Amino acid sequence: MKNIVETLKTLKLKVTPARIAILEIFSISDKPLSVEIIAKRMKDKQINQVTIYRTIESLVSAGIVGRIDLRRDAIFYELIDEHHHHHIVCTKCGLLEDFETCQIEEVSKNIILKSKKFKMIQDHSFELFGICNSCSRKNV
Amino acid sequence: MKNIVETLKTLKLKVTPARIAILEIFSISDKPLSVEIIAKRMKDKQINQVTIYRTIESLVSAGIVGRIDLRRDAIFYELIDEHHHHHIVCTKCGLLEDFETCQIEEVSKNIILKSKKFKMIQDHSFELFGICNSCSRKNV
DNA sequence: TTTCAATTGCAAGTCGATTGCATTTGAGTT
DNA sequence: AACTCAAATGCAATCGACTTGCAATTGAAA
Structure with missing residues (x-):
């Protein structure tokens, strides 16, 4: 993933702290992530878990994040890359x-x-x- | 699916009303079913929803029922057939x-x-x- | 700087699925 | 046919991932 802010603008999504933080976490991870995992990796930033759910939903709708069922406890997500x-x-x-x-x-x-x-x-x-x-x- | 009772015995599973009823429902259905759907089709029989969950789990473990994520509200199941x-x-x-x-x-x-x-x-x-x-x- | 839809946080709620426990039952044994 | 016991069941309570309502905030266009 190139510049995160540019990506968001291209997608006509507002550039918000939550979107930037979550996209950063995705871009440094080589594995699919659950909301719980993302929340843990954002402990320092003050972002509500509900916001994570809604932010991911917006990224999925925008087509840059994919949903994966790994038959585990929760749903996993990852960047849709090349x-x-x-x-x-x-x-x-x-x-x-x-x-x-x-x-x-x-x-x-x-x-x-x-x-x-x-x-x-x-x-x-x-x-x-x-x-x-x-x-x-x-x-x- | 051949004879249900025989199948259960082969699998060394107890022949119980719940197992028979659920396998019957599966065998007449051409679609994957959720627990909710199975419960509805068993309204006449007095079988608790918890029992449906546990019975399906036993059938999945026994390898004759498969779990399918259709990205709907619930998990779906169907017979693993030929x-x-x-x-x-x-x-x-x-x-x-x-x-x-x-x-x-x-x-x-x-x-x-x-x-x-x-x-x-x-x-x-x-x-x-x-x-x-x-x-x-x-x-x- | 004004404006407003989009975003966010908080609390509460939803709902599929699980668990604890006492009771019942299938099926092998005597 | 009665005995035995792990497995199966029902009921109520609970879990936990996820969603929703609503008021407050904010990004970004006008």
Whole structure:
């Protein structure tokens, strides 16, 4: 992500402390984040948790943040950047690994061509769930 | 799904009214169901909503029911049957369309071969999200 | 500097899902 | 057929992620 203020202006979103802070946190993180995690990383700044929820919602609507269901306690979010990727999640400990695949886009295209009820896809989910090597060894 | 009682016995699960009722509902439904929907379809039978939650959990653990996040209010579930499929979801009205694709299994295999932190995948999510033709026309 | 919709904080509320506990029950054992 | 006990169930209470109402504040355009 380039300059955060510029990005917000381009999107015609008001430049507010909450948006800047949250986008900063996203841009230095290489992992999807939950509202709870974001709140912890903002402890110094005085920003209400409700504001985090609403700010993220505005960023999702603006199309620069994506929502991910990792089958954990809360919803996770991450910046939608040029490196489109997906995740493998450990169902025991939550460990994440990214992977990139361009095949999903092809699959989606094929599917939409065959669909009778849909002509256009906005988004997709594709996450893998397993037990990481570390948890496997622990044999929990 | 063949005989429900036989299935439960094979899985070493007790044959209880709740399990039978829920598996019956699943087996006549061609769509994923939420706990709320299942509860409605069981109004005649006297089965507590908590029991539905716990029964579904046992069926998920036993590996015959799968959990699906359709980005709706609640989690959805459906029988894991021979026709492995995924869904396109209308983000406006929730309309569902199934699709089958064997390509996802291939993609998963390729990914796991490259992974450093995982050697085995249990499950995956793959759903498409869009606006259905009907909602498009309404231009909401 | 004026204006006003958008944003924010606070408190309260919503609602899907979970938990504790006493009771019941399925199914193996005697 | 009676015995045994872990598993399953119902009820009430609770949790916790998320949402909403409302008044106060603020970003940014006029």
